[in-house]
Amino acid sequence: MAIKVALCGNPNVGKTSLFNALTGLRQYVANWAGVTVEVKEGVRKWQGKQIEIVDLPGTYTLTSFSLDEKVAREYLLYKPVDVVVVIADALNLYQGLYLLLEVVEMGVKTILAVNAIDEARKKNVELDRYELSKHLGVSVVFTSAVTGEGIEDLLNTIVKVASLPATQVRVNYSEDIEKAIDEVRQSLSQIELSEMLSRWFSLKCIENDPEIMEFVSNRGVKIDFSVFKGMGEKIARQKYDMINLILKEAVKKREKSLNVSEAIDHVLTHKYLGIPIFLALMYLAFNFAFSTVQPLTDAVEWLFTAAADLIKSTISSEMISSLLADGVLSGVGGVLSFVPNIFALFLILGVMEESGYLPRAAFVVDRIMYSLKLSGRSFMSFLLGFGCSVPAVMSTRGISDPKERLVTILSVPFISCSARLPVYLLLASIFFRDNAGTVVFGMYALSILVSISTAVFTNKILFKGEPSFLIMELPRYRFPTAKNIVLYLWNRGKHFLIKAGTIIFAASVIIWILSYFPARGDVSHSFAAYIGKAVSVIMKPFGFDWRISTALVFGVAAKEVIVSALSMFFGFSGTISFAQDLSMQISPLQAFALLVFVMAYVPCFATLGAIYSETGQKRWVVFTVFYSLLVAYLLALAVVFIGGLVL
Amino acid sequence: MKILLLCIQIFLGFTTALLFVGEDLLFTLCLFVFSLVPVFGLIDLKHSFLRTDAHIMVGGILAFAAGTLKILNLVASTNFSLRVSVVSLFVLVLYGLLVAIVAKRSFK
């Protein structure tokens, strides 16, 4: 029979590292219905038993103010768990013990794992395991996820504690609070709760926890909560007092050394250097993710082209070979050619997060983002958008405020990613020659504007313009471990390949079908072309004929395709060049409108896939599609109209 | 003593940055920013001898990181040859690493 274990603890205590150490590769991301908070599950066999471990989101308390806390708490309340392991940082037990007390008050079997014990030792901090255990009433294990120390001990303790009955640990409060608890428990007696839970519920009521208060009143219990004003703070205070006392007994030598971290912070959040350093680091990150990694991308593309050629030459049926080569392979190849860039970007993001730099970056730019009702954390996502919208959307996972997260997901795709650049360059060089650079720059600037406007707009519409909050811990700097980074990449990569990948693949096949039939390969008479011809009706104001419109339709799959699609239709007859042919169709003004349209309209399938996987709801994908089409159309219209007046 | 370390760091940083002006202007800007760290370390010297260590260490690590990534980039784009700018880059990287390790010790 399996032992179910839940891991909880503050953020930044090494919970994930410990989880990795306990489960290795046998972990996967669990997705509960409608919840987009990441919960990982894994297994480990120990002493002949199957231990199922759940990594709950990091929280500071068990009150339900943030989504993370809600998820963690709901799991503990509603899912059957045999043992809860609360992980605390050896160098900062204060905070970890607060959570421990909250968990212990629920009446579950609890183990305290004091992590980073190796770091504590290095700083000459000594903890008395016996004293801690005695005063807290739970089993205590010292661990180090980095060195592996204590992992076996922890597993043994889990098995042991699972087999023993739960010990009731009670935190005693002052008289007035205990009286209040008794009063509330009386009122709650009509709800069936165990003794520990009834006490826990009472405490939460007194603390004015909104969810508990709702739960309780839904069951017809009437409690006058105004009597408890100010008691919530007292309860917290008394918990901390108790922790203080315990630590006095259990910590032999206390030495908090934030020195190295503080020193680094002095430079990285420096008044003048802070922001430039951040921008410089991001530039290096992009450079790495796009140009250094280019050989890998080229290799992948070459591989697929070679495979496509092989198929074309060996398979006799033209349709099948085209399906496989142009449809399937180009679809799969399309997905996989993203991979080196995305992995590289996530590598950078992972290092920044593991080392502790990411919160500092958010800290430094927060002020700027505040006016957009966002926080510094989403700045990173917007920046990533310049490279590729896919990791940009996926990076929003780290944003804790769900409102901000959604707004960022919807706004980021407007930022001009690297895939649009070839289109910009092509059109700009043909129609604007010497001013090409300025035009391209203008596109980027415009895209930023649209993105920001979308952020403000969606925030107003969806959330009545409520600003997001930023309260975050700046953890100690630490050297990222290879193992953690690898696991991080593995999780992210798998996520992308499975979720976004299937959509891209399906879409590529559909595009193939549309372009191959009914004329068996003659694109000018394919379904896609029919669609293009239909679309060109509304494109009349811009002078986009069916060829450009069809290219735009293809561009929905991936923006780079626009260039190759255009080259299929223009200038291939050999008598005139591509540039000449195209300039015969549209004027420079219309070309500008085309650029604007390309900038704003529907994000590529991969991005749509990422949006779906990050929001979990189809409606946002639909919203993005229609909203972006609308914006693109209106902007292009404005260009043609204003241009027509001015010129 | 620390003044000397800072000056070498600043010199190496700016020189390497300038050497890359023709090749990669953005990288020059990047190195320039990172080299400002020891510059501020010098400015800070009067007020605080302690923060200087921080500037040395972080300046060193940043230079090391920038240099290493650039070298990787050059190798990947087969642009790698032992020309003056690249040699200067290597020196910067090694110096940055060394000086960062040395400065870290003073925080123990």
Next chain:
Amino acid sequence: MRLSDVPVGSTARIERIFRDSVNSRLLGLGFVPGAQVVVVREAPLGNPRVYQIMGKLISLRNEDASCIEVTVMRTAIPLSDCEPGFYIVTDIHGGGKFRRRQNIAGIEIGKQLQVISTFPITVRTEQGVFRLGRGEASRIILRRVEQWP
């Protein structure tokens, strides 16, 4: 006064917290009445600021920090009460001989020093690393620093 108004470097004691939606989150982080909070630094644009509470560094926006009512404690505290960090010496209580002895160790009014450990009390000054007794330490008054050039 409100936490958002406390100057960088000072230590304050929390009296109460106002708004409710942020309340619980702050409580859970250690911002409880009676707790000591140190204003460590501010962002390049003045907002948000970093605070040290219960051994952690927390970044709070001024808008949120203004919901916390505090009393500023002595901005200057004796070395014997200091947590590890960077300080500047503001006063030395003692006669000429005591002062001179401290000066030799680099502990002078206006000079910076770093508190490395509180148990035993160890500091680093321009002159090197020194260990002090509790009695001596209680007569050296320090103020926490984090000033920009």
